[in-house]
Amino acid sequence: MKYDHDVQGYWKATLGLLTKIMIIWFLVSFGAGILFADVLNGIKLGGYPLGFWFAHQGSMYIFIALIFWYAKKMGDIDREFDVHED
């Protein structure tokens, strides 16, 4: 099979998106949920200490948003580089 489109550019755009998502993925779970949980616990979200909320609730909601955001953005990148499925 022959590819005449910008394979390099497509892969670069993909990796750029992955990097962004992985930074957020890391910050909400390992950052807010674990490393900075103690500090964040000083802040209250309703009855939740914030660090505890990230570990037991928040990071999961953000994970879901991240995957759908990824799916949408990848669709855009696919079309931009004309490699989408028909």
Added chain:
Amino acid sequence: MDLQTTIYLVVGLSFALYIGIAIWARAGSTSEFYAAGGSVPPVMNGMATAADWMSAASFISMAGLISNMGYGGGLFLMGWTGGYVLLAMLLAPYLRKFGKFTVPQFIGDRFYSKTASTVAVLCLLTASITYIIGQMTGVGVAFSRFLGVSSEVGIYVGMGIVFLYAVFGGMKGITYTQVAQYIVLIAAYIIPAIFISISLTGNPIPQLGLGSTMTGTDVSLLAKLDMVVTDLGFGKYTTTTAGSTLNMFVYTMSLMIGTAGLPHVIMRFFTVPTVAAARSSAGWALVFIALLYTTAPAVAAMAKLNLHGTVNTAVKTGGDLYAAESSILAEQRPDWMKRWEKTGLLKFEDKNGDGRIQYYNDKTKNADAAAKATAAGWKGNELTVNADIIVLANPEIALLPNWVIALVAAGGLAAALSTAAGLLMAISAAVSHDLVKGIFKPDISEKGELLAGKISMAVAIVISGWLGLNPPGFAAGTVALAFGIAASSLFPAIMMGIFSKKMNKEGAIAGMLAGLFVTLFYVFAHKGIFFIKGTDFLPMIGGANSFFGITPEAFGAIGALVNFAVAFTVDKFTKEPPEHIQHMVEAVRIPRGSKVVDGAH
């Protein structure tokens, strides 16, 4: 209708549903058998993935674990969901584009090596078989506790049901039963949670209830729980970590990487029609999983508070927990406690002979709590509670109607059966496709391979049933091993296969073996060689958790690091992969040209 009849009725109805689906969804080709014909819509695959993923452990044990661990239990919540972000972005769409039936086939083709695929098959079989023992014992446990039959009978019935839809329907039958099982298990989990949340906080949404104030007071539920448990000498619920912060960090990472690398989950993404569908399907899977996983911490905290409130009346009134009349009289304990005492999951022993139940932490390091307990004449904790009680007895603790209890029984069975079926699928595909067709008999016909698939499925069911009936003494430790193996061997190999065009077979094989070896070495040092008692060799590695205080369950991420490091080092000194493999990697990275998965080698 009495409780027993209601349970039989609800469980019977759910089984009739699964059998109905088995009759409707029979597999006539290898494509249907391994990948449900590649035509499962993304939302439905998401639901099936959620059922595939959420095992007896997620359903029955997780909330109880969190309840015991408090904040530190969040590592299960984040670890087992965060893996889906990795799966969605790093593996699923690319493996779907690759378009073959199994994970070892990808590893074998990408690293142009039968050795690589054989190592992958070994890792897959070890991870899946250790995992399935827990499911089969889970089926037996659910049967024996709710239906009053022995757990042996339970396992035989469970094997029979799985046999019907897994052998005849393959992935197609499994997919549609998993969708039905998801609906049963999520209803069974959420309905009791809603009732409890309303009774404690007035808020019907458990996720919000956990962050609300207690009905009739202005104290938040979590603050109240923190107060009660610290006063009784337990660790503060919202801040107690699982070991050191570093251990919690590494443990969470191991669960995430392990989740993304488990073959029975990855396989589900071969059943969707396109690459784009694989991406969104991972999102839907996480939506359906998170429905249970965000409810679990609410169940954990609320049931814990309810349990303390049941045996100590001062929890509700806010009075002195150590006052003599606060602990309830053993004679007046509720019926559900007596019922669960028969199963051994709940034990009461009147150590100070006052006829009342004192439930507290008698090994506390909190001097204040210890002094109060001594002053009150308490002579040790009198109530032992198995973690599983939190979910299993939850409806009874909250005084819910019989049909809810019956639903929980059906839900526990659905969770165990759906995961067992997914694992059996991964095992039989690895045997019939990667071993029989890939290595021993490459010229096997489509019909012959389908038959081989069905036979290996049947054999796998019998073996896993046998392991469930005679669980090896090490069964409890093995799920950690499954995650360790997936994290340290499979995940890095697949990821490098996609993200590094130049990774060669020498690097990948050396990496997989090194990751696997290091992880097994550390786990066996703690638990014995192949979990045989007395063969542990802790002094050799300098004592328990000697590697920066990391527990063996949490070690998979370290194994993965070793895998990556060894693979890239070996790769540097050996020759790069052939041209056509590098082109293959380029093709895998691009969605266009995806076709329905097939089995061609």
